[in-house]
Amino acid sequence: DTAVSQTPKYLVTQMGNDKSIKCEQNLGHDTMYWYKQDSKKFLKIMFSYNNKELIINETVPNRFSPKSPDKAHLNLHINSLELGDSAVYFCASSQVAGLGDTQYFGPGTRLTVL
């Protein structure tokens, strides 16, 4: 069984379109995250939710809107896609929003904006 799953794995789209990436975890964790990994492999946190509540919101354009319908799901919706949004997006989860709890990452969604 996959602990943290993301769909789709690949997403190719045109500039200006709106797209969503879905994430689900079956670990019973309370906290979920979205990370962006750019072409140089640099990983940066975008958002974090704890029990459906937003707890971390880094400097991310408001074209990006996370939504957590329940604590097992955290989706990422992106409006008006731009070339610079091309990256691999990783979802992750951890047990609690405390110090030093292991984060489990999904397999990633490679977004390509043409």
Added chain:
Amino acid sequence: GENVEQHPSTLSVQEGDSAVIKCTYSDSASNYFPWYKQELGKGPQLIIDIRSNVGEKKDQRIAVTLNKTAKHFSLHITETQPEDSAVYFCAASKGFNKFYFGSGTKLNVKP
């Protein structure tokens, strides 16, 4: 905010040799330091971590050392094997699971 620097960006070693990857951090309040391994096409996976009240931790062929005074920590892999080839990330955190990642080290173990 925290700034984590990681070196080297690429590292090639012969199978059986040791590999060392180093990270420095800027925020003295950071107190948790995990290391992740990312294989091609996969998400990062935690391989070892260390907290600020410990100077060294080992897990079989992998060890991590932490120097709080100098604000640096290192990953040591002994007896490297081809399956150790991957990108390795260090990270630092001071709470609320907000992690700052290093830029990654691509390790190539030549058979």
